[in-house]
Amino acid sequence: MMTLASYLATADDIPAVISSSYSAPESILTQKYSERTCNDFMKAGARGVTILFSSGDQGVSGTTEVASRAFHSGGGFSDIFNTPEYQKADVEAYLRNHVPASYDGKFDKTGRAYPDIALMAERIPCIGPTPSRNNSYPTQPDVVLGTSASSPIVAGLLSQMNDYRATLKLPMLGFINPRLYNDPKVHAALNDITSGRNRGCGTNGFSAEKGWDPVTGLGSLNFAKLRAALST
Numbered sequence: 001m002m003t004l005a006s007y008l009a010t011a012d013d014i015p016a017v018i019s020s021s022y023s024a025p026e027s028i029l030t031q032k033y034s035e036r037t038c039n040d041f042m043k044a045g046a047r048g049v050t051i052l053f054s055s056g057d058q059g060v061s062g063t064t065e066v067a068s069r070a071f072h073s074g075g076g077f078s079d080i081f082n083t084p085e086y087q088k089a090d091v092e093a094y095l096r097n098h099v100p101a102s103y104d105g106k107f108d109k110t111g112r113a114y115p116d117i118a119l120m121a122e123r124i125p126c127i128g129p130t131p132s133r134n135n136s137y138p139t140q141p142d143v144v145l146g147t148s149a150s151s152p153i154v155a156g157l158l159s160q161m162n163d164y165r166a167t168l169k170l171p172m173l174g175f176i177n178p179r180l181y182n183d184p185k186v187h188a189a190l191n192d193i194t195s196g197r198n199r200g201c202g203t204n205g206f207s208a209e210k211g212w213d214p215v216t217g218l219g220s221l222n223f224a225k226l227r228a229a230l231s232t
Contacts, residue, residue: 001020001022001037002033002036002037002040004018004020005036005037005038005040005041005044006040008040008041008043008044008047008049008051009040009041009043009044009047014044014047014049015049016048016049016050016159016162016172016173017049017050017051017052017155017158017159017162017173018044018049018050018051018052018155019052019053019054019151019152019154019155020051020052020053020054020151021053021054021147021148021149021151021152023053023054023056026078026079026080027079031080034080034081035080038081042175045174045175046174046175047174048171048172048173048174049172049174050155050158050162050172050173050174050175050176052151052152052154052155052158053151054074054146054147054148054150054151055074055075055114055115055147056074056075056147074114074115074147074198075114075115075198075205075206075213075214075215075216075217076107076113076114076198076206076214077107077108077109077110077111077112077113077114077214078108078111078112078113078114079108079111080111080112081111081112082110082111082112083110083111083112083113084112084177086177086178086181086182087113087116087177087181087212089181090181090211090212090218091113091212093211093212094113094209094211094212094213094214095109097209098206098207098209098213099206103203106201106203113212113214114214114217115147115214115216115217116177116180116181116217116218117154117180117190117216117217117218117219117220117221118150118193118215118216118217118219118220119150119153119154119220119221120149120150120153120220121145121146121147121149121150122145123143123145124143124144124145124149124153125141125142125143126141126142126143126144126149127141127142154221157221157223157226158173158176160223160227161173161226161227161230164227164231165230165231168231170231170232173230179230180218181212181218183229185228185229186226186229186230187218188225188229189221189222189225189226189228189229190218190219190220190221190222190226191219191220191221191222192210192211192218192219193208193213193215193216193219193220194208194209194210195208196208196215196216197215198214198215
């Protein structure tokens, strides 16, 4: 991951949108590695690159449940990075109104909260290496699920928005997070999701609620409305 981050920060010819469906728990990485990688991704964002990551599929802990076929959304809070200013108001409102006292000490309330947004993640046609086919390359589509499928779909939608912005002589979207949270028109172009939860760690996890939540973020994208909102 650091190699990719360094490339995006320094290469001459780079893509405008990147999606990654690889993930690992923070606990297996050093803080120095995580911060260095994050800093290089931040440089790429400043260069106009939009970088997207899937948010996990196995509840608040990211742990695979070997005794169950349950398949959950990821979501939660970082133990390394602090809550950025652009999402503080939304995150603090959720913590204040929807997290029980019994969760105290189970996660870092001051950590970077995720996900930011959501999109469909079930019954997604896919051609390529998948676990169900032992990393073969099938000639017929598989049907996959999880945020690993959601993230590249979002990347495709944002790429189309970049194409449209180019016709208006506007720059690439780049680091889009502050606009998602703080631009009223952009915020209004998201479909708020208010039902569901991401169970894990022997708890009920977090619940989807009105506004931002650590299950579905700010909600799913309404492409037409979002393209219009991002046309300035």
